[in-house]
Amino acid sequence: MKSLMNFSLHESDLSRFENDWNNIESFLRTHGLDGVELFVDHTPLPDFPYGVVKGVHLPYWMGRHRAWVDEKAFHEDMDENEKFFLFGGHDRQDMIANFINALKNAASVNAEYGVFHVAYVELDHVFTRDFGVSDMEVMDSTAEFLNRSVSLLPGGEPPVRLFFENLWWPGLNLLDTAATMHFIDSLEFGNWAFTLDTGHLMNAIMNCTDEKHAIGSVLEVLARYPEDIIDRIEGMHFHCSLSGDYQMQVARNGVPADYYDLSFHERLIAVMEHVSKIDQHMPFTDERCREIVDFVKPRFLTHEFETSNLPELEWKLRTQIRALCGEDR
Numbered sequence: 001m002k003s004l005m006n007f008s009l010h011e012s013d014l015s016r017f018e019n020d021w022n023n024i025e026s027f028l029r030t031h032g033l034d035g036v037e038l039f040v041d042h043t044p045l046p047d048f049p050y051g052v053v054k055g056v057h058l059p060y061w062m063g064r065h066r067a068w069v070d071e072k073a074f075h076e077d078m079d080e081n082e083k084f085f086l087f088g089g090h091d092r093q094d095m096i097a098n099f100i101n102a103l104k105n106a107a108s109v110n111a112e113y114g115v116f117h118v119a120y121v122e123l124d125h126v127f128t129r130d131f132g133v134s135d136m137e138v139m140d141s142t143a144e145f146l147n148r149s150v151s152l153l154p155g156g157e158p159p160v161r162l163f164f165e166n167l168w169w170p171g172l173n174l175l176d177t178a179a180t181m182h183f184i185d186s187l188e189f190g191n192w193a194f195t196l197d198t199g200h201l202m203n204a205i206m207n208c209t210d211e212k213h214a215i216g217s218v219l220e221v222l223a224r225y226p227e228d229i230i231d232r233i234e235g236m237h238f239h240c241s242l243s244g245d246y247q248m249q250v251a252r253n254g255v256p257a258d259y260y261d262l263s264f265h266e267r268l269i270a271v272m273e274h275v276s277k278i279d280q281h282m283p284f285t286d287e288r289c290r291e292i293v294d295f296v297k298p299r300f301l302t303h304e305f306e307t308s309n310l311p312e313l314e315w316k317l318r319t320q321i322r323a324l325c326g327e328d329r
Contacts, residue, residue, distance in 0.1 A: 001293075004054055004302040005317065006237075007036035009046065016310040021049050028052070031317050037302045038109070042101035050109040055235070055300055056160070057115045058102050061088030064095065065120035065133065065141045065171075082264040086122075096149045107159035113235060113300065114160045115195050118142045118183065119171035123271050126278075127255045131170045135179045138171035143186035150189045163195040163235045168203035168278075175204055177224050184229075195235035196222075196296060197304070198289075202241045203278055209244045211286045218292055236298040238320065239305060240289075241280040250274065281306045283320035290324055 005028070007013055017023040028035065035054035042059070063086030067073040074083070074091050089095035106114040120138040125131050150158050164183075166174045174180060174196070201218050208214035222230065256270060281304060293301065303320055307313040321327070 001298060002034040002054055002300050003032065004035050004037045004300060005031075005033055005313075006039070006057070006302055006304045008039040009048070010039075016313070021052065025049075025052055031314075031321065033303075037115070037300075037304075038111075040102060040105045040109070040111075040114075042098040042105070045105055045108065053109045053111055055113045055115065055163070055302070056106040056109065056111040058099075058106065059088065060117040060119075061086060061095070062119070062121050062123075063087050064145065065138050066122070067095070068092065068141045068145050069137075079264040085264075085268070095145070096152070099145075099149050100152065103153070103158055103160060111160050113163045113193070113195075114158070115163045115165050115235065115237075116146075117167055117171075118164050119167035119169045119173075121169040123267055124255050124259065125169070126271050126274055127250060127253075127259075129251050133170050135170050135173060135176060136182060139179060139183040140186065142171065143183060147186075147188040157189050157191045160191075161234075162192040164192060165195040165197050165200070165235075165237065166204070167197070167200050168206075173204040174201055174221055180225075180229070193232050193234035194229075195237060196233045196298070197237040197239075198292060199237070199239045199241035199279055199281060199304075203243060203247070205244075206247055207244045208242050210242060211240055211284065212288065214240065214242055215284075215286060215288050215292065219295060222292075222295055230296060233296045234299045236293065236296060236301045237304040238284070238289075238293070238301050238324075239281045239303070240284045241278070241282065243278045243280055246277055250278075276306065283316040284323045285319060287323050287326065289320075293324065 035052050037055045037057055038053045040056045067087040071092060073087065087095060089098050103114060118139060120133060150156060153159065164172055166172050172180065172183060198218055201221060202208040202214045205217045208217060259267060259270065303317055305313060305316045307316060
C-alpha cells in the first residue's frame with residue numbers, strides 16, 4: 001500500500017514549502033509518505049518534478065448531471081464563471097473535451113489513477129437537501145457521460161485508471177448496494193476501480209457524531225458488499241467526519257436568508273463554508289480506524305485533510321498516522 005497526502009499546485013499549498021519541491025519531497029520522507037495525490041484540471045500543467053505524483057484528483061463539476069440530461073441548462077441566464085463551475089463546459093462537447101484534457105494531464109504526470117466524483121448537487125441543494133433526483137438517475141447520466149468520453153480515447157479506455165469516489169449527495173454514496181452494482185454494469189470500459197472516502201461515507205450515513213460509532217458504521221456498510229467489489233476499492237481517502245448533528249440542524253434551517261441576492265462568488269463562499277462543516281476532514285484518533293484499512297486493503301491510501309498552514313497539516317498527519325500505525329512519524 002502506498003501512503004499519500006492530497007496536494008495541489010495552488011499557491012496556498014506551494015507557499016507552505018517555499019515553492020520548493022525539494023522541501024515537499026523532504027516533508028513526505030519525514031512522514032513516511034510515498035508521494036501526493038495531486039489535483040489537476042483541464043488547463044496546461046506547469047513544469048515540476050512529476051515523480052512525486054502517484055495519483056491525481058480530477059475536477060468535479062457538481063451540476064454536470066443537469067446539463068447532461070437537459071442541454072437547455074447551458075443557455076440559462078447565469079454568470080459564465082458559474083456556468084463553467086457547475087457544468088464543466090459550455091455544451092456537451094466542451095464538457096467531454098475538458099474531461100479528456102484532464103485525463104491527458106493525469107497521464108502526462110504518470111499518475112497511476114485519477115479520482116472522479118459520481119455525484120450531483122446544485123449550490124442551494126447543499127443547504128436544503130431537496131435534490132429532486134435519485135442516486136440511480138445521477139449514476140445513469142454519469143455512466144453515459146463517461147462511456148461517451150472514454151469511447152473517444154485510444155482503445156476505448158481511459159489513459160489512467162479511473163477511481164470512482166463516493167459522496168453524500170445523489171449518485172455513488174455506497175449506501176445502496178444495488179445502485180452501486182447498477183452503475184458498474186452501466187460502464188462500457190474496464191480500466192476503473194473505486195476510491196472509498198471514509199469521511200464522505202460518514203456524512204452519507206448522517207448520524208455519525210462520535211468516532212467509535214462512525215468507524216463501526218463504515219464497517220457495517222462495507223460488510224454489505226461481496227468480496228469482488230471490495231477488491232475493486234483500490235484507493236482510500238482517509239479522514240474522519242462527525243457532522244451528524246450539524247447536518248440535521250442545517251437541513252431544518254434551509255437556505256440562509258438573502259442567499260439568492262448574493263453574487264455567484266458570494267454564494268460559493270457560503271456553500272464552501274457550509275460544506276467544510278459537514279465534510280470535516282479531521283484525523284482519526286481511534287486505533288480501530290485500522291480495521292477499515294485492513295478490511296479494504298487499498299493499493300493507495302491518501303491522508304486527505306483541509307488545512308490552513310503547515311503546522312496544522314503536520315499535526316493532522318501525525319495524529320492520524322499514530323492512530324493507524326501506532327507510531328509517530
